[in-house]
Amino acid sequence: MLSKSHMTGILLALIASAPALADAPAPTAMEAAIAARLVDAACIELAPGGPTCDRVLLLTSETLEGMVDLLIVPSNEAIEPLVARDFALHRDLDGQRARLAMGERGALLVHSQQSSHGRYPWFETLEIAYHDDAFQVVGYSYSSYDRPMGGDFSCDVDMVAGTWRAVAVRVDPESTEETIDWDTVGQAFPDETDVRWWSFREPPSHCDEILASWFDHAP
Numbered sequence: 001m002l003s004k005s006h007m008t009g010i011l012l013a014l015i016a017s018a019p020a021l022a023d024a025p026a027p028t029a030m031e032a033a034i035a036a037r038l039v040d041a042a043c044i045e046l047a048p049g050g051p052t053c054d055r056v057l058l059l060t061s062e063t064l065e066g067m068v069d070l071l072i073v074p075s076n077e078a079i080e081p082l083v084a085r086d087f088a089l090h091r092d093l094d095g096q097r098a099r100l101a102m103g104e105r106g107a108l109l110v111h112s113q114q115s116s117h118g119r120y121p122w123f124e125t126l127e128i129a130y131h132d133d134a135f136q137v138v139g140y141s142y143s144s145y146d147r148p149m150g151g152d153f154s155c156d157v158d159m160v161a162g163t164w165r166a167v168a169v170r171v172d173p174e175s176t177e178e179t180i181d182w183d184t185v186g187q188a189f190p191d192e193t194d195v196r197w198w199s200f201r202e203p204p205s206h207c208d209e210i211l212a213s214w215f216d217h218a219p
Contacts, residue, residue, distance in 0.1 A: 034059065039068050039090055042100040044108050047130045050075030056108060058098055061086050068098050070110065070195060072135055082135060084195040088112040088126065095121070103127055107138065120144045124203075128195055131160065136192045140204050149173045149219045155207035159191045166210035170217045180217055182210050 027035065037060045043053035052075045061067040063085060070087040074080075088110050090098035095116030101109040108128040115121035127139030138160050145152035153168040169181040188206050 037062070039098055040100045042102070042108070044102055045106065046072070046108055046128070046135065047074040047076050047079050049078065056100060058088075058090070058100060058110070060090065066091050067199075072195075082196055084198060086199040087195070088124070089114065103139075105129075119147050121147060126198070131192060135195045137195055137198050138192050142203070142207070146170075146218065150176060151214075151218075153211060153214045155211065157191070157204045157206050159193070159204065162188045162190045164188060164204075164206035166207040168210060168214045170214065170219070173219050179219075182214065184210055 034057075039058040039060060041058070042056045044056060046054045046056075054075055055073040057071040058068045059071060061069050066089060067086040068088050068090040070084040072082055072084075088098045089112045090096065093116055096114055098110065098112045101111060103109045106129075110126045110128065111123070112125075113121070113123045115123065122142065122144040125139075125141040126137050127141075128135060129138045130136075131138055138158075140157040140159055141155065143152065143154040150171040150173055151169050153166070155164065155166045157164040163185070164187075165183075165185045167183050170179050171177060172179050186206060191204055191206075193201060
């Protein structure tokens with residue numbers, strides 16, 4: 001396993017925005033290998049107690065094609081770095097790339113999508129925060145739309161509180177007028193998950209009933 005100082009050095013080399021000095025040493029084989037896998041990088045304050053932001057990387061998976069690993073190196077050295085394998089979908093194609101962003105509440109957002117083909121493109125966002133002394137997926141959002149017929153669906157789940165909301169609409173493809181709509185809120189079980197175990201579980205099922213009904217009412 002890489003030491004924290006070694007991983008931090010690699011991350012700094014990848015994330016730093018300043019140009020390299022002309023006489024700087026060439027990257028090591030390990031640094032070059034990680035750079036070749038780099039999909040996105042961010043520096044976000046997630047864990048408490050650190051002197052600066054936490055380094056976050058998305059790296060193409062070496063174990064499962066079409067996925068990315070999530071790597072987090074906290075600036076607080078008392079918190080261990082972690083890797084979440086096969087965390088989200090990613091392919092190097094328009095409409096299928098994963099990316100990182102900062103959420104409104106200061107959390108880390110991991111966006112993935114499949115919007116390049118098919119009747120029902122989809123978009124997924126995982127919200128990550130340092131919660132109960134661990135990096136956890138605390139929010140889940142999923143949306144889709146009917147490309148040829150019109151109408152859309154969205155689901156948002158607060159996985160700490162267990163609250164959720166599903167909003168959807170079907171339209172007449174000829175007149176584009178709404179034929180049926182849903183706007184449902186609910187309270188279910190808390191479902192926050194350590195990021196390392198996310199890829200081993202099914203997505204939250206809170207909105208499944210509304211999604212199934214939306215599909216059933218397709219023109």
